[in-house]
Amino acid sequence: MMNFGQNVDQIEKTKVGVIGLGDISTKVHLPILSARKDTEIVWSFDINEENAKYIAKIYSLRLLSANTALSDFPEVDVILMAIPPTQRQTYLEFFVKSDIAFYIEKPFAFSASQHESICKNFAPFRLGNGLQYRSWGRALLVKKIIEEQVFGNLFRVELGQGTPFSGFGGRKRKDVGGVLWDLGIHGLDMIFNVTKAHSVEILKSNIFEDNGFALDVYSSMNLNLENEKIVPFDCHVSWVKETMEGCIFNFENADLILPFDLLSPVEILSKNKKKIMSMNEETQQYPLTPLQTFSSHWDHFLEGISNQTSNRTSAENSLLTTQTIEKILEGKV
Numbered sequence: 001m002m003n004f005g006q007n008v009d010q011i012e013k014t015k016v017g018v019i020g021l022g023d024i025s026t027k028v029h030l031p032i033l034s035a036r037k038d039t040e041i042v043w044s045f046d047i048n049e050e051n052a053k054y055i056a057k058i059y060s061l062r063l064l065s066a067n068t069a070l071s072d073f074p075e076v077d078v079i080l081m082a083i084p085p086t087q088r089q090t091y092l093e094f095f096v097k098s099d100i101a102f103y104i105e106k107p108f109a110f111s112a113s114q115h116e117s118i119c120k121n122f123a124p125f126r127l128g129n130g131l132q133y134r135s136w137g138r139a140l141l142v143k144k145i146i147e148e149q150v151f152g153n154l155f156r157v158e159l160g161q162g163t164p165f166s167g168f169g170g171r172k173r174k175d176v177g178g179v180l181w182d183l184g185i186h187g188l189d190m191i192f193n194v195t196k197a198h199s200v201e202i203l204k205s206n207i208f209e210d211n212g213f214a215l216d217v218y219s220s221m222n223l224n225l226e227n228e229k230i231v232p233f234d235c236h237v238s239w240v241k242e243t244m245e246g247c248i249f250n251f252e253n254a255d256l257i258l259p260f261d262l263l264s265p266v267e268i269l270s271k272n273k274k275k276i277m278s279m280n281e282e283t284q285q286y287p288l289t290p291l292q293t294f295s296s297h298w299d300h301f302l303e304g305i306s307n308q309t310s311n312r313t314s315a316e317n318s319l320l321t322t323q324t325i326e327k328i329l330e331g332k333v
Contacts, residue, residue, distance in 0.1 A: 152252025
């Protein structure tokens, strides 16, 4: 970790390797890691070498040849793995006996059994999961409100995520897994995290598919919280219909509206639906923007490695999310 007053040149940097130079790497991770004073991108790798050459040139990265043997990969402390779950096994198996930590983009796995199988081979702090909504300021604010019972007990939650214009486009690929694995995973995981749900009971689901590829999902479930408390939770995630693009948290004494659109404020409504409070950017918790949130998530991941402790970025802490999506899609009720 960086000490204030320490000369930048004297900081011991975390050496990072990047596997996968797609959109999420090039638009978010590479800018963040390149700007940090405590990380150094040592190498990059992508099986699509022609496209990767262009990206590597932009960020002045060392690009390993697509036929480079894993044993010849230069030594690093962390590997950012931004490739589909179906392409990760070879790398994880090869590096499992090393001390390398992995920051793995979502989805971590397409099944609970696969999720658990990967986690059991690594110390918790060595596996980070790219579910960055856990580090979003608005989510942290709601989590604190629930914990401190600012508006009384929570008794219902609703989530809407996605629109016909939310980037579906050419994503109809098996390695993406459909709208829940690619998009809804963020909202679901955020809800489970802020409410501290330890298990979920799925009551009913309605799934619109195209050749087994989920495009629109409605699901009603119960969140099982501490002290045997049960909170109803309805969600709608879609690439083909409009949704509320946010969350509603119903408390005993007020309702909290949390929009995903950063230009729309978080609002507190009385039980008769009159606005009590509107939280603008100045009154909300940092981080707010996507880049701020991703950067904060990296902060916590690297801190976990330094302290060798599990935290909100650790993959073991998102097993419930994987379990729930798998059950919804399999129609297990």
